[in-house]
Amino acid sequence: MTRTRADGTAPERTPVRREGAAERSVERPVRGGGTRERLLAAASALFAERGYDRATVREIAARAGVNQALLFRHFGSKQALFGEVVAQGGYEQLRSTPPERLVEVVLRSLLHPPADPAGAPGASRSLKTMLRSVGGGDEVSAAVTALGDAYAKALAELSTRQDGALRADLALSWLLGIGLMRVVVGKRPLAEADPDEICRLVLETLAHLLDGLPPDRGRDPSGGPGTA
Numbered sequence: 580m581t582r583t584r585a586d587g588t589a590p591e592r593t594p595v596r597r598e599g600a601a602e603r604s605v606e607r608p609v610r611g612g613g614t615r616e617r618l619l620a621a622a623s624a625l626f627a628e629r630g631y632d633r634a635t636v637r638e639i640a641a642r643a644g645v646n647q648a649l650l651f652r653h654f655g656s657k658q659a660l661f662g663e664v665v666a667q668g669g670y671e672q673l674r675s676t677p678p679e680r681l682v683e684v685v686l687r688s689l690l691h692p693p694a695d696p697a698g699a700p701g702a703s704r705s706l707k708t709m710l711r712s713v714g715g716g717d718e719v720s721a722a723v724t725a726l727g728d729a730y731a732k733a734l735a736e737l738s739t740r741q742d743g744a745l746r747a748d749l750a751l752s753w754l755l756g757i758g759l760m761r762v763v764v765g766k767r768p769l770a771e772a773d774p775d776e777i778c779r780l781v782l783e784t785l786a787h788l789l790d791g792l793p794p795d796r797g798r799d800p801s802g803g804p805g806t807a
Contacts, residue, residue, distance in 0.1 A: 615653045617643040623664045623708070630711035631661055631719045662722035665708055669726045678736045679793050682750065685730070686781060689758035690774040710759050727751065737791035746788045757781070 621642035625634035636657050640647040654660040676684045689706055709726065712719045734747035757777070760766040769777075786792050 614643070614645055614649055618645065618650055618653060618660070619664060619667065622660050623667075626661060626664055627707040627711065630708075631657075632712070658719070658722075661708075661712070661719060665722045665726055669706070669709075670729065673729055673733055678733050679791055681730070681733055682737075682754065682785060682789070682792060683778060683782060685754055686757070686778055687774060689754070689762060690777055706755075706758060707762055710755065710763050734789065737789035739790060750785050750788050753781070753785070 618639065622634070622639045625639055625642065628634070636647055636650055639657075639660070640650050643650075650657075650660065654663065672684065672688075673681075685706070689710075709723050712723065731744070731747045731751050734750055735743045737743075738746045740746060757769070761769050764770075782792065
């Protein structure tokens with residue numbers, strides 16, 4: 580039986596060595612921050628790696644270094660935890676990104692995700708979580724649908740046409756399809772293509788749907804030089 584500390588956290592696991600066998604290292608749990616923050620970081624990583632169905636509550640708690648009971652105490656259910664993971668980075672991206680830059684920001688976060696050594700939930704990880712959890716059933720549809728609707732509403736602002744909502748849905752569907760084929764399926768040559776070249780081609784094409792979309796200038800969303 581696994582012992583826990585007074586605060587409910589599990590002790591850090593160390594590499595196991597057996598005589599006559601190669602040393603096997605056990606993955607270290609997420610360190611630092613409060614219990615809620617560690618659970619969010621662990622869930623964010625596992626959902627992005629495996630999707631909703633294959634990431635278990637036991638694995639999430641183990642990676643966070645806590646007892647499973649604490650996960651339910653803080654979030655109530657795996658479904659609620661998933662919803663918060665998806666929303667945390669995705670909605671922050673919407674709040675901090677001007678609508679006219681949203682297409683490029685979303686696309687680049689799917690094509691060339693920023694390094695995140697701390698494992699904190701972010702927009703790129705939220706999008707990966709959505710992609711890997713597509714088809715997860717009713718348990719995930721509410722969170723995915725709500726975030727998708729919010730992105731589509733922001734993109735609709737880039738069109739002056741009466742069918743702006745439809746144009747926004749088409750644009751968002753293409754972006755997520757590109758991410759699905761590159762990140763989840765690993766389809767070549769898309770999986771190995773240069774992010775800047777993909778952005779150039781996509782933005783040129785989407786300009787016909789969203790007339791408020793600015794031309795790609797070969798720069799990343801933060802305003803710095805492109806990744807090429």
